[in-house]
Structures are given as C-alpha cells and as structure tokens.
Amino acid sequence: MSDSNTTDFTNPSTFILLGIPGLEAAHVWISIPFCTMYVIAILGNFTILFIVKMERSLHEPMYYFLCMLAVTDLVLSTSILPKTLSIFWFNSREIDFGACLTQMYFLHCFLVMESGIFVAMAFDRYVAICDPLRHSTILTNPLVAKIGLAVALRGGMLVLPLILAARRWPYCRTNIIPHSYCEHMAVVKLACAEIYVSNYYSISVVFCVFGLDMIFIAVSYTQILKAIFSLPTKDARLKTSGTCSSHICAILAFYIPCLFSALMYRFGKNMALHFHVLIASVYLLVPPMLNPIIYGVRTKQIRNRLLWLFTHKGTESFLLVV
Template sequence: MSDSNTTDFINPSSFILLGIPGLETVHVWISIPFCTMYAIALLGNFTILFIVKREPSFHVPMYYFISMLAVMDLLLTTSTLPQMMDIYWFNSREIDFRACLTQMYFIHCFSAMESGIFMAMAFDRYMAICDPLRHSTTLTNSVVAKIGLAVVLHGGMLALPFPLLVSWWPYCRTNIIPHTYCEHMAVVKLACADIRISSYYGLFVAFSVSGLDVFFIATSYTQIIRVIFSLRTKDTRLKTFGTCGSHLCAILAFYIPRLFSFLMHRFGHNVPLHFHVLIANMYLLVPPMLHLIIYGVRTKEIQDRLLRLFTYKGS
C-alpha cells in the first residue's frame, strides 16, 4: 500500500482514505461518540422493528413507514461506519476501487430512499388528518407495499449515475481521499478530467429530486396545518397536531444537517477541511440515532408497548 501523493495510474486499484485530515492523532477519541451513536441507532431501530412486528395493532401504514425508515437507517449507517472504525482504530485506510464505488452507491441510494419514505409518511399524515374517511381504503397494505417498492426503485435508479460517472473518469493525480468514506465529490475531485457532469448531476439530485420531495412534504403539511387550525377547540388542535409532530421532528433531523453540509461544501471554501469531514460524518450518524428518540420517546403507543414487553419479561 502506497501513501504517495502522486502516481501514474489511470484507474487505481484502490483508494487511500485519510480519515479526518489534521485530526489523525485523536481518531481514537473521535471514534468513541461515533461508535456510541451507531450502537444506539442499531439497538433502537432493531427494537422498533421488533415491536412493530410483534404488535398487531401496529400493522397500519404509519408504522409500516416507520419500519421502512428504521431499515434505511440501519443500512445507511452500516454502509459507512465499519469503514470509519477501521480507520480510527486500526489505521486501515485502503479501500478497493470497486468497494469505494459500491459504498458511494449505497450512501446515495439509501439517502434517496429515506427522503422518499418521508414523502410517503407525509402523504399518510395528510390522508389521516385531511381525509380520514378515505384513509383506510386508500392506503391499503397493497398500496403501502407498492409505495415501498417505488421508493426502493426510485432510490436505486437515482443513485446509479454517481458510481458510473466516477468509474468513467481517468485518475492520474492521486489516489488519496481526504475523507472517512467514499464521498462523491471527494472522489470526483481526484479525476484528471472535466468533472462538470458529475457536479451537475449532484446539483440536479439536490435541487430537482430532494427538492421535489421537500416540496410535496411542505404541501402536505400546509394542508394539514390548515385543517388543524380549522378545528374548534384548542385541545383537539393540539391532539391532532401531536399525531404528526414526531414526523416533523424526523424530517427536520434528516434534511437540516444535509442542507447545512451541502451549503458548506458549495460555499464554505474557507471552512477547514476537517470540519467538512466531521459534518459529513455527523449527518450520516446523528439522524438514525435521533429517529429512535423521536419515535421511541415521542410516540406513546411505542412507549407503552415497550414498557409492557419489559414488564412481561421481568415478571
């Protein structure tokens, strides 16, 4: 394994991941909170999946979508964190070229799927609050399954151009990536070619696709809020709004860190590189952990089922 900054290759057999540039001496300490967040995300999301599977009353669209989100959280974090831990703990920095492309694909794929699931959850809340009489007949199990399949296919197709474009570029400068995982633009910047297509496609996904999801989510919640404010009593308004409060918190936890990282990547040229990398790590690890808190703590039905489960086992 060579750590040289220059090489004569056209298509490297592997890349070298530096980790967090400038903070190599504290990699082990940085790994502690990251590993803790990963463990919480694993335990929490597996618990949610277990509870939803065990409780027949949870076999409804809202909990199906929460389960889909939990699966995406598990896949997204697992596609990146083991590689980070290899760097932080064992200084194992080499990653095969094809493995790098695969990781890049999974990151974009699962992120796009999560965005699609949030849009589906917003539609579910819209039907439940704005048109409750048609909710059960519209969002049947068959329809929910079709929505889930559409989300998977949409995310899979949307993410495919990222590794394909990266595999086409020639690399003749360096194989060293100043990052903890194969982040798309960090890899593309190593190419000795005109990479505007990759950059433009990334912008297209950010504005046209993710932006479209946000637009539909915002439209749904505009209608939901309009209906809520038309209710007669304050208690009814608060109770109705409480049914979608967890979803709103999860949306903010997902989109705000990504928006911040995107803006910083595009416009924060004076921001230290290690801060860019830390933020990129955080937005992949923090939301899956927060989803546990949001749905496990704020959703009373899940709390009650979890308490009954432990009470039954402890008796």
C-alpha cells in the same frame, strides 16, 4: 506515504481514506461518540422493527413506513461506520476501488430513499388528518408496498449515473481521499478530467430530489395545519398535532444537516477540511440515532409497547426468582 499514492495511474485498484485530515491524533477520541451513535442507531432501529412486527395493532401504513425508515437508517449508518471505525482504531485506510464505488452507491441511494420515505409519511399524515374516514381505503397494504418499491427504485435509478460516471473518470493524480468514507464529490475531485457532468448532475439531484420532496412535505403540512386549526376544541387540536410532531422532528433532523453538508461541500471553500469531514460524517449518523428515539418517545403505541415489554419481562424474571 508510499510513491504509489502520487504516481500516475488511470485505474487505481485501491483508494486511501485519510479519516479526518488534520485530526489524526484525535481519531480514537472521535471514535467514541461515533461508535456510541452507531450502537444507539442499531439497537433503536432493530427495536422499532421488532415492536412493529410483534404488535399486530401496529400493522398500519404509518408503522410500515416507519419500518422502511428504520431499515434505511440501518443501511445508511452501516454503509460508512464500520470502515470509518477501522480507520480510527486500526489505521486500516485502504479500500478497494470497487468497494469504494459500492459504498458510494449505497450511501447516496439510501439518502434519496430516506427523503422519499419522509414524503410518504407526510402523505400518510395528510390522509389520516384531512380525510380520516377514507384513510384505510386509500392507503391499503398493496399501495404502501407500491410506494415503498417506487421510493427504492427512484433512489437506485437516480444515483446509478453518479456511480457509472465516477467509474469511468481517469484518476491520474492521486488515490488519496481526504475523507472518512467514499463520498461522491470527495472521490470525483481526484479525477484528472473535467467533471462538470458529475458535478452538475449531483447538485441537480440534491436540489430536485430533496427540494421537491421538501415542497411536497410543506404542501402536505400546510393542508394538515388548516385541518388542525379548523377543529372545534383546543384539546382536539393538540391531540391531532401531537401525531405529527415526531415526523416533523425527524424531518428537521434529516434535511437541515443534509442540505448544509451538501451546500458546504460546493460553496464553503474557506472552511477547514476537517470541519467538512466531521459534518459530513455526523449528518449520516445523527438521524439514524435520533429517529427511533423520536418515534419511541413521541409515539404512544410504540412507547406503551416498549414499556410493557420491559415491565412484563421484569415481572416474569421476578416470579422465576421467587
């Protein structure tokens, strides 16, 4: 490693990303599942967007929120994986200081946005099940657009102070980041200053945003469960609960690894560094990969439309050949 990586400096022009420290020899092998998850996420989320756009019967609040989730997942996975794969495949470890801060902003902004979208989807399910007759009058298209805008503004405004603080810290120890992407705590830990402001603010965002969002979701589903159990027949209860199962699976796939990674970074001092980095990378790739699969399999309208597209195209191709 060159001396420039350890020489004193206050404004580094570039950072050096190590990938997964301690597992450099396995980078190519690790890239295979990472790349597979990314390809599935790209294809799956674009398929969701295409189906909802083409099928007019899916132009409803639930599917608009699903499209917001798909766009968020696309940005989230794309913000980290191309650079990670360039490290794994080409040993391209340098990243411009500004590009690092940009990656950090998009990463954390869209994490907060995804959490907000799950709250909006829980609200949609609450209205649809607890007050179905007023669903179309409450969740109108203008209100859905306002909710989407509020979710985006919340993510952008809450994350911006983290980036501004990270930009002003003096980095005079090293510019080597022991990570595969510019994660906030991995970067600010390199600062030769007291970073209590960044540390406390970031953990406040984690607990206030994700904690409050999970409380809102839990309250919504408590009311939903009460409404479901008050239904007269078992078939009605099963059918109604089935409309929420995909949303619950997606929530668990997002919040559990997200909170685990955030807490592990701050309190898991004795865990191996490569385990930290692996978990932090996987939790950003698994939800974008799983969400279109979950909704594609569990949502009847999307599943039927997808099957129709394949069978219709297959029939057309057969007739052309004949």
